[in-house]
Amino acid sequence: MTSTHSSPFPATQWTLLVAGCRAQDPEERRRSLEELCRAYWYPLYVFARRQGGAREDAEDLTQGFFHYLLEKNLFAAASQDLGKLRTFLLTVFQRYIGDARARDRALKRGGGIAPISLDWREGEERYVQEPADPLTPEALYDRSWAMALLAKALQDLGRCETEAGRGPAFAVLESFLNASAVADGNYDAAASSLGMQGDAVRKAVSRLRRRFRDSLRQQIAATLHDPDEAQVDEELMSLRAALRC
Numbered sequence: 001m002t003s004t005h006s007s008p009f010p011a012t013q014w015t016l017l018v019a020g021c022r023a024q025d026p027e028e029r030r031r032s033l034e035e036l037c038r039a040y041w042y043p044l045y046v047f048a049r050r051q052g053g054a055r056e057d058a059e060d061l062t063q064g065f066f067h068y069l070l071e072k073n074l075f076a077a078a079s080q081d082l083g084k085l086r087t088f089l090l091t092v093f094q095r096y097i098g099d100a101r102a103r104d105r106a107l108k109r110g111g112g113i114a115p116i117s118l119d120w121r122e123g124e125e126r127y128v129q130e131p132a133d134p135l136t137p138e139a140l141y142d143r144s145w146a147m148a149l150l151a152k153a154l155q156d157l158g159r160c161e162t163e164a165g166r167g168p169a170f171a172v173l174e175s176f177l178n179a180s181a182v183a184d185g186n187y188d189a190a191a192s193s194l195g196m197q198g199d200a201v202r203k204a205v206s207r208l209r210r211r212f213r214d215s216l217r218q219q220i221a222a223t224l225h226d227p228d229e230a231q232v233d234e235e236l237m238s239l240r241a242a243l244r245c
Contacts, residue, residue: 030070037066039152040085043144044093050137051097055124065096084235085223086145090138142242149223149239153216160211169194169204176205177212 041062048058068074074092135143154177161170172193176186191201220235221227 033066033070040089040145040148041066043086043141043148044089046144047090047093047137047141048097050135050140061093061097061100064100065093068096083225085225086142086235090141139242142239146239146242149216149219153212153219156219157208157212157215160215161208170208173201173205173208177209 044065045058045062048061049055053061069092154174158167158170158174161167172190176190187198187201187205190196190205191198194201196204217232217236220232220239224231224235
């Protein structure tokens with residue numbers, strides 16, 4: 001069923017992913033899934049690790065899970081009421097982990113299907129830096145998901161600023177997007193570096209923060225099936241809570 005309201009956001013990654021996985025061309029389906037995999041494999045990996053799995057087992061489960069999605073074409077079979085990509089992936093992954101323990105290790109490796117290239121070494125380096133506090137696997141998954149969205153929002157903002165001819169300024173002002181790390185003296189150093197007055201730098205930082213918030217909201221919207229402002233606000237609050245864990 002088609003939605004009866006018009007979303008204020010462009011076609012989302014969630015929506016485009018489903019469309020790609022419903023394509024007849026198997027290569028198109030694989031490309032759609034690979035894009036998802038490269039964006040969101042780490043939250044799934046860290047979930048498997050925090051459940052007590054060894055590094056190699058977490059790698060097997062994460063890699064095998066994406067092959068499982070491709071083999072079963074679960075996105076194509078999903079209903080229109082898909083909700084949050086974050087929730088959908090974790091729910092299916094939890095079910096997959098339970099089933100995978102009863103399957104042969106070779107199947108978890110992909111059963112002869114070419115694996116998706118992922119930087120497992122970088123993933124494990126990130127994992128050992130995770131908080132030592134006893135966060136549940138679900139809480140760490142949500143925290144990692146939030147960090148992935150923040151990183152993607154910052155990457156997209158940097159690209160847009162560069163395309164608009166503001167790349168050098170962005171390189172100097174990027175650190176100001178973390179308000180807790182900004183001291184008054186930083187503005188003077190930035191003003192000197194950019195050849196601007198202090199007040200002009202503060203205004204530029206204010207504009208950059210607004211653009212970053214817009215970029216983050218777009219990234220959140222891209223993981224919702226049919227987003228509106230209220231849904232994005234709700235997901236944003238959930239992810240902020242996850243980052244406070």
